[in-house]
Amino acid sequence: DIQMTQSPSSLSASVGDRVTITCQASQDIYNFLNWYQQKPGKAPKLMIYDASNLETGVPSRFSGSGSGTDFTFTISSLQPEDIATYYCQQYDDLFTFGGGTKVEIK
Amino acid sequence: QVQLQESGPGLMKPSETMSLTCTVSGGSINRSTYSWGWIRQPPGKGLEWIGNIYYNGTTYSNPSLKSRVTISVDTSKSQFSLILTSVTAADTAVYYCARLKVSGWSNFDSWGQGTLVIVSS
Numbered sequence: 488d489i490q491m492t493q494s495p496s497s498l499s500a501s502v503g504d505r506v507t508i509t510c511q512a513s514q515d516i517y518n519f520l521n522w523y524q525q526k527p528g529k530a531p532k533l534m535i536y537d538a539s540n541l542e543t544g545v546p547s548r549f550s551g552s553g554s555g556t557d558f559t560f561t562i563s564s565l566q567p568e569d570i571a572t573y574y575c576q577q578y579d580d581l582f583t584f585g586g587g588t589k590v591e592i593k
Numbered sequence: 594q595v596q597l598q599e600s601g602p603g604l605m606k607p608s609e610t611m612s613l614t615c616t617v618s619g620g621s622i623n624r625s626t627y628s629w630g631w632i633r634q635p636p637g638k639g640l641e642w643i644g645n646i647y648y649n650g651t652t653y654s655n656p657s658l659k660s661r662v663t664i665s666v667d668t669s670k671s672q673f674s675l676i677l678t679s680v681t682a683a684d685t686a687v688y689y690c691a692r693l694k695v696s697g698w699s700n701f702d703s704w705g706q707g708t709l710v711i712v713s714s
Contacts, residue, residue, distance in 0.1 A: 519699070521699075525640075530689055530691075530704035530705065531632075531640065531704060533702050536700040574639065576701075581655070581656075582630075582645075584639055584640040584641065584642065585639070587640075
């Protein structure tokens with residue numbers, strides 16, 4: 488089984504700050520990595536696919552990078568509407584989600 | 594735009610068999626470029642993939658649940674279903690159905706709103 492480790496599990500930042508979330512796979516998953524945003528009481532929403540591709544309609548302040556075992560999700564300028572929990576998900580071998588990162592406003 | 598809607602029992606007793614259905618509208622369920630899956634989320638916790646069914650009927654399940662999971666599709670009704678046997682309190686969760694895009698890359702690009710299933714005696 489491939490394990491996905493996200494860090495931090497939560498963070499607090501100010502509006503306008505740059506926010507970075509990391510996701511580490513237990514083995515090489517190439518670029519088979521997606522990122523989702525989940526707001527309270529809502530279903531997850533695809534943000535980034537294939538590690539670095541922005542899903543249609545997602546603001547350009549969101550970005551993703553990485554390959555192999557180490558990946559990064561970045562919000563270049565945090566906005567109040569970005570308050571949510573973010574999950575990485577691998578699809579190299581079946582599907583596994585990371586534990587999530589809760590993003591709050593300071 | 595495709596829409597997915599889960600339906601299920603809401604409240605169950607331990608050892609019972611859970612049956613959930615996802616109705617797909619606004620798009621065909623019978624396309625090779627998509628697979629249909631189930632993901633769950635226990636209250637206050639993260640996401641757990643349960644399983645998927647593909648165009649050719651092939652199913653894949655989370656190894657931790659595989660012996661208890663059956664996924665099927667009824668194209669005539671544009672629905673797919675999840676059966677989970679011998680439920681316990683640990684199966685209490687919001688259950689989401691989702692569409693998995695499988696052309697080139699794979700991602701869950703459309704989700705239902707989720708349905709809460711509580712297992713309690």
